[in-house]
Every structure is written in structure tokens, then in C-alpha cells.
Amino acid sequence: MLDSRTIDIVKSTVPLLESANTALTEHFYRRMFRDNPELKDVFNLSHQKTGRQPAALFSAVLAYAKNIDNPAVLSAAVERIAHKHTGFAIQPEQYAIVGHHLLETIKELAPDAATPEVIDAWAQAYGALAEIFIGREEQIYQGNESKTGGWRGTRAFVVKEKQMESEQITSFLLAPADGGAVADYLPGQYLNLHLDSASLEHKEYRQYSLCQAANGREYRIAIKREPGGVASNFMHDRVQVGDTLQVLPPAGDFFMEVSTNTPVVLISGGVGQTPMRAMLDQLLKQGHQANIHWLHACENGAQHAFNNDMQQRRQAHANLNSHVWYRTPAETDQPAEDYHAEGLMDLNQVKDAIIQHGAHYYFCGPLPFMAMVKEQLSAWGIGDDRLHYEVFGPHQTL
Ligand SMILES: Cc1cc2nc3c(=O)[nH]c(=O)nc-3n(C[C@H](O)[C@H](O)[C@H](O)COP(=O)(O)OP(=O)(O)OC[C@H]3O[C@@H](n4cnc5c(N)ncnc54)[C@H](O)[C@@H]3O)c2cc1C
Ligand code: HEM
Structure with a gap:
């Protein structure tokens, strides 16, 4: 004291x-x-x-x-x-x-x-x-x-799958080398990698949001290649299926906890969709009753990760609505199928659909993108208690 x-x-x-x-x-x-x-x-x-x-x-x-x-x-x-x-x-x-x-x-x-x-x-x-x-x-x-399947410090995980999800984003499925269970996490939380390799100047800790609901067996993360980025390029170029990575337990204070009657709006830019995917996965698995809106912005079809998966989910779930913005669509990108609007995300275009009594809004993406989302939602009178966001780096208050 x-x-x-x-x-x-x-x-x-x-x-x-x-x-x-x-x-x-x-x-x-x-x-x-x-x-x-x-x-x-x-x-x-x-x-x-x-x-x-x-x-x-x-x-x-x-x-x-x-x-x-x-x-x-x-x-x-x-x-x-x-x-x-x-x-x-x-x-x-x-x-x-x-x-x-x-x-x-x-x-x-x-x-x-x-x-x-x-x-x-x-x-x-x-x-x-x-x-x-x-x-x-x-x-x-x-x-x-x-926790069941939990641990302290680092634990060895083997890369079971490495899959290109878009031009810049690759996902990794990680399962524990000891064959045991893995701890559950809340959707929105992230995994911590501890990278140590002769090809890296220093040991590196990095956070990656878990991008599917917890299943007790393995973790999936998706990593965007950052120009000049140490860890993301290492993961894309050097890490292969069968390699072992040192992993710290999931963490993070950004997570979704809502009742089944709460409308949920998931808003993302680029690789910021990863925590939203875990939230969506969880909501659909639990048979969420209220409406779910998926709003996503990216450059174009080549950079649109997990597009097919999202389209399948939309078809399978009547309460799931999605609206996608491509900044500069390519000729091969299909309007109404791959994307719904051209240019930067503008929530005013979907205001009537997403302003719902008691809805909670989760968003993640580059800082200027999140600042815009926060500004638009706040301008409609939505209180901070219903706005939740994650910064992919040292925290900054929006
Ligand atoms: C909670 C959380 C969750 C996250 N989830 C994800 C996720 O799901 N997927 C994902 O891809 N990422 C995620 N990230 C980001 C991730 O942790 C890494 O920060 C990201 O992969 C970049 O790491 P890196 O080592 O490749 O880049 P770094 O080497 O850390 O560099 C980061 C950026 O800084 C730039 N930079 C470096 N040095 C300089 C300099 N001198 N001047 C100017 N710029 C410079 C680099 O070019 C690069 O663009 C998350 C971060 C947090 C905190
Ligand atoms: C009272 C003391 C401390 C304060 C106030 C403090 C504050 C912070 C803050 C504000 C952040 C950013 C958090 C975020 O992004 O959400 C951070 C991150 C971090 N802190 Fe601390 N910290 C303290 C002590 C320590 C100590 C003792 C260590 C150990 C050496 C440490 C290591 C780190 C590391 C490694 C990060 C992440 C850095 C990065 O992402 O680049 N901190 N801390």
C-alpha cells in the first residue's frame, strides 16, 4: 500500500x-x-x-x-x-x-x-x-x-499441415509432439511461438491468433508474410510439415463471450480475420440463435484468405450474413460471390443490417482500419462496452 x-x-x-x-x-x-x-x-x-x-x-x-x-x-x-x-x-x-x-x-x-x-x-x-x-x-x-491439456513454459508442437490460404497468408496446423491433449482457449485468444534457429539473429517470441474454435487436439494459426518481417518470413520460407516448434500456452484478454441471443458483428481487414474465424467457428458450432454478420475487407481475390470456406459456411447457416469489400478487384473476381462492394470498407453501406439491439462488435485489422471502424460505430451511439478490438502488435488505444 x-x-x-x-x-x-x-x-x-x-x-x-x-x-x-x-x-x-x-x-x-x-x-x-x-x-x-x-x-x-x-x-x-x-x-x-x-x-x-x-x-x-x-x-x-x-x-x-x-x-x-x-x-x-x-x-x-x-x-x-x-x-x-x-x-x-x-x-x-x-x-x-x-x-x-x-x-x-x-x-x-x-x-x-x-x-x-x-x-x-x-x-x-x-x-x-x-x-x-x-x-x-x-x-x-x-x-x-x-487446465486439461495445459502446460507451463514451452512445449514442442509438430507442424501437421501447412496450407496457402491466399497469396500472402499461410495457415499452420500444430499438434503436440507428445501426442497429448491441448488446452482449450476462448475464441479471440492467441498462441505464442518461441522461435529459435541458427537462421535467426535472435530468439523471437510472436503472437498468432487461433483461427478455429478450440477442439482439444490441435491449434490452427494463419500467418501473413510481412515485408521485411523476421518471424513471418521464417514461418513461410523455412518451416515445413514435420518440423517442430516451441509453443507457449494460449493467452489474451480479447475474446468473445456472448449469449446465444446476442447478435454478433465480426469485422476484419486482411489477416485481422484470424481471431474472427475462431469466434465464427465457435458460434456456428454452438448453434448460435441470433444473427451473425461477417464483414471483411481485403485487396482482391488473390489476397482473400479462406474465401471458399466462408462461402460454404454462409450457405450452410441461414443466420450468417457476409459482406466483403475488395479495394481493387481483379477481372476474375466475381461480384456478389467473392465480394459485394468495391473500395475501402464503409460500414454506412450496411448500417441498417448491423445496427441491432444489444449487438456486440469485434474487430481487428491494421490500425487505421480499426480507427475507422471504431469511429463509425461510435458515431452511431454504440458504447465502448459493446466494441471489442485486438491490436496485432504493441497495444494502442483507438
Ligand atoms: C495478439 C496478436 C495476435 C496476432 N495475430 C496474428 C495473426 O493471426 N496472423 C498474423 O499474421 N499476425 C498476427 N500478429 C502479428 C504477429 O505477431 C507478428 O507481429 C507479425 O507476424 C510480424 O512479425 P515479423 O517477425 O514477421 O515482423 P517483424 O520483424 O516483427 O516486423 C514487423 C514490421 O515492422 C517492420 N519493420 C521492422 N524493422 C523496421 C524498421 N527499422 N523501420 C520500419 N519498419 C520496420 C517490418 O518490415 C514489418 O513489416 C498478431 C500479433 C498480436 C500482438
Ligand atoms: C511494471 C513493469 C512493466 C510495465 C508497466 C510493462 C508494460 C508493458 C506494456 C504496456 C507492454 C505492451 C503491452 C501490449 O502490447 O498490450 C509490455 C510488453 C512487453 N513487456 Fe512489459 N512491462 C513491465 C515489465 C516488464 C518486464 C519485467 C519485462 C521483462 C523483461 C517485460 C517485457 C515485456 C515484453 C517482452 C513485452 C512485449 C514487447 C513487444 O511486443 O515488443 N515487461 N509491457
């Missing part, structure tokens, strides 16, 4: 943090990777280069300082970050390393403001937050371990 003086001192540093902005976390990561280079095998270094992880950490630190007297405001963020951490197998002892570099960063960037009182207050505040994360992460680790 932090005392009121500590809380006041931490809050008084908010203007200082705001003026430093992401220079704070960029400096923090630079010094941490210099002194603890082993952590280059833990963090995604592309997220450092693009600045997305320093930005995510900065928002978390600032939000903590601002709300340190009202931690309930932070609980959703704590939950998301704790799940993310478990996918990187973060251990309690690593919190001391991060804490040390955070305090040294404050001293180095603001030597005048970093009085012993300020440093002491931040040390206590960091310690309190670290304790919350360590406790929650241990609960998640234990939960994963105690």
Missing part, C-alpha cells in the same frame, strides 16, 4: 513525464539492451525500431502515474499487459532489471528533478506495480498449467 506522500510525489512528476514523452522509454530501452543484451532474445526488436513498444510502455507509465490513487482505472490495461507478458515467459526476477533501468532513466534524463525523494517514491510505486503484475502472471501461468 503506497502512502499519500509517495502518491503525491509520483503525481507531481506527471508534467515531467509528459514533457519527456517517448524519449523516456526510448532511453530506457537503449540502456537496458546495452546493459542486459540477453533481453534482445526476449523483446521484439522490430517494435523497438518502429517505436511502437516504447510508445506502449510510455502510455502505461503515464497512465499509472496519473491514476496511482485510483488503480481500478488501470485494471483492464494490467490484465492485457499481464497476458502479453506470459506469452514472452516473463519471470519475476526480470522486474528488478526493468525497475533499475527505469529509475536510472529518470535520473539521467531529469537530473535536477530526480531528488532522492522522487527516486524513492518511484521505486516504491514501481515495486507496487511489479508486485501486481508478478501476482497476476503467476495466476495465469498456474491456470495454464492446471
Whole structure:
């Protein structure tokens, strides 16, 4: 429990943090990777280069300082970050390393403001937050371990199928090498791969949304080849059927839990359809009673993954409606069959169908795409409690 003086001192540093902005976390990561280079095998270094992880950490630190007297405001963020951490197998002892570099960063960037009182207050505040994360992460680790088919740490999985789903997206079916069961997950959650190969400069952790409903036997993920991307190109080019991959248990705070009478709208751009596919699969398997809308946008037919599967599902389920946008259809793409509208997704075109009392909206795709979806749905008066989204990278609030 932090005392009121500590809380006041931490809050008084908010203007200082705001003026430093992401220079704070960029400096923090630079010094941490210099002194603890082993952590280059833990963090995604592309997220450092693009600045997305320093930005995510900065928002978390600032939000903590601002709300340190009202931690309930932070609980959703704590939950998301704790799940993310478990996918990187973060251990309690690593919190001391991060804490040390955070305090040294404050001293180095603001030597005048970093009085012993300020440093002491931040040390206590960091310690309190670290304790919350360590406790929650241990609960998640234990939960994963105690599930039927569950485990802790990494487990060897064999690639049973590798299938091209579009020009850029390939799916992988993974089954445990030990032949045992696999833990269930909630639709929307992701799997964590730990890649280690002589062809990679560093070990890499990556998250991939599970793209079918849980079945207790195997996991399916689908990976888009990213230009210049380390892991996605490795998976596309190097990993073959029969290879073994190290896998951490499913995680994530983005998942669907709805009653059978709740209308569900699943909205995706490109490979962002993966978590939606698990949700759809689950809804159809459970014989969902209410309407389901599948809204998807992609470039054209060549980049439209899982198109045949979706068409079959639509024919088999009267309550499943789909609407697909192709940005630039090819001549061979069939209107009304492959796609329904040309150009970027515009929800106004389907507003009457998808505005339904009590409906929940799940969306995933590139950040500008999700910002547009959120803006349109919010403009219709749909509250944040019915809007759910996943960011395929360091989290950003839309
Ligand atoms: C919860 C979650 C679920 C996800 N689910 C899926 C999924 O189902 N399917 C899927 O395909 N992906 C998914 N992802 C994304 C996935 O985890 C990887 O981020 C993705 O595959 C890219 O990894 P990579 O190693 O290929 O690219 P990285 O090497 O991590 O690079 C990422 C991007 O940054 C760019 N980049 C690298 N360095 C620089 C630089 N210096 N300057 C500018 N740009 C640079 C790269 O060109 C690339 O486009 C998910 C992510 C999360 C967090
Ligand atoms: C109180 C301390 C910490 C805070 C506030 C914090 C905050 C964050 C935040 C905000 C994210 C992004 C989450 C998201 O994308 O949803 C994140 C991711 C991550 N954190 Fe932490 N973290 C802390 C401690 C640690 C520690 C001790 C480690 C271990 C070295 C660690 C390793 C990571 C890694 C590897 C990622 C993923 C990075 C990526 O995707 O590039 N964190 N953390």
C-alpha cells in the first residue's frame, strides 16, 4: 500500500513525464539492451525500431502515474499487459532489471528533478506495480498449467499441415509432439511461438491468433508474410510439415463471450480475420440463435484468405450474413460471390443490417482500419462496452 506522500510525489512528476514523452522509454530501452543484451532474445526488436513498444510502455507509465490513487482505472490495461507478458515467459526476477533501468532513466534524463525523494517514491510505486503484475502472471501461468491439456513454459508442437490460404497468408496446423491433449482457449485468444534457429539473429517470441474454435487436439494459426518481417518470413520460407516448434500456452484478454441471443458483428481487414474465424467457428458450432454478420475487407481475390470456406459456411447457416469489400478487384473476381462492394470498407453501406439491439462488435485489422471502424460505430451511439478490438502488435488505444 503506497502512502499519500509517495502518491503525491509520483503525481507531481506527471508534467515531467509528459514533457519527456517517448524519449523516456526510448532511453530506457537503449540502456537496458546495452546493459542486459540477453533481453534482445526476449523483446521484439522490430517494435523497438518502429517505436511502437516504447510508445506502449510510455502510455502505461503515464497512465499509472496519473491514476496511482485510483488503480481500478488501470485494471483492464494490467490484465492485457499481464497476458502479453506470459506469452514472452516473463519471470519475476526480470522486474528488478526493468525497475533499475527505469529509475536510472529518470535520473539521467531529469537530473535536477530526480531528488532522492522522487527516486524513492518511484521505486516504491514501481515495486507496487511489479508486485501486481508478478501476482497476476503467476495466476495465469498456474491456470495454464492446471487446465486439461495445459502446460507451463514451452512445449514442442509438430507442424501437421501447412496450407496457402491466399497469396500472402499461410495457415499452420500444430499438434503436440507428445501426442497429448491441448488446452482449450476462448475464441479471440492467441498462441505464442518461441522461435529459435541458427537462421535467426535472435530468439523471437510472436503472437498468432487461433483461427478455429478450440477442439482439444490441435491449434490452427494463419500467418501473413510481412515485408521485411523476421518471424513471418521464417514461418513461410523455412518451416515445413514435420518440423517442430516451441509453443507457449494460449493467452489474451480479447475474446468473445456472448449469449446465444446476442447478435454478433465480426469485422476484419486482411489477416485481422484470424481471431474472427475462431469466434465464427465457435458460434456456428454452438448453434448460435441470433444473427451473425461477417464483414471483411481485403485487396482482391488473390489476397482473400479462406474465401471458399466462408462461402460454404454462409450457405450452410441461414443466420450468417457476409459482406466483403475488395479495394481493387481483379477481372476474375466475381461480384456478389467473392465480394459485394468495391473500395475501402464503409460500414454506412450496411448500417441498417448491423445496427441491432444489444449487438456486440469485434474487430481487428491494421490500425487505421480499426480507427475507422471504431469511429463509425461510435458515431452511431454504440458504447465502448459493446466494441471489442485486438491490436496485432504493441497495444494502442483507438
Ligand atoms: C495478439 C496478436 C495476435 C496476432 N495475430 C496474428 C495473426 O493471426 N496472423 C498474423 O499474421 N499476425 C498476427 N500478429 C502479428 C504477429 O505477431 C507478428 O507481429 C507479425 O507476424 C510480424 O512479425 P515479423 O517477425 O514477421 O515482423 P517483424 O520483424 O516483427 O516486423 C514487423 C514490421 O515492422 C517492420 N519493420 C521492422 N524493422 C523496421 C524498421 N527499422 N523501420 C520500419 N519498419 C520496420 C517490418 O518490415 C514489418 O513489416 C498478431 C500479433 C498480436 C500482438
Ligand atoms: C511494471 C513493469 C512493466 C510495465 C508497466 C510493462 C508494460 C508493458 C506494456 C504496456 C507492454 C505492451 C503491452 C501490449 O502490447 O498490450 C509490455 C510488453 C512487453 N513487456 Fe512489459 N512491462 C513491465 C515489465 C516488464 C518486464 C519485467 C519485462 C521483462 C523483461 C517485460 C517485457 C515485456 C515484453 C517482452 C513485452 C512485449 C514487447 C513487444 O511486443 O515488443 N515487461 N509491457
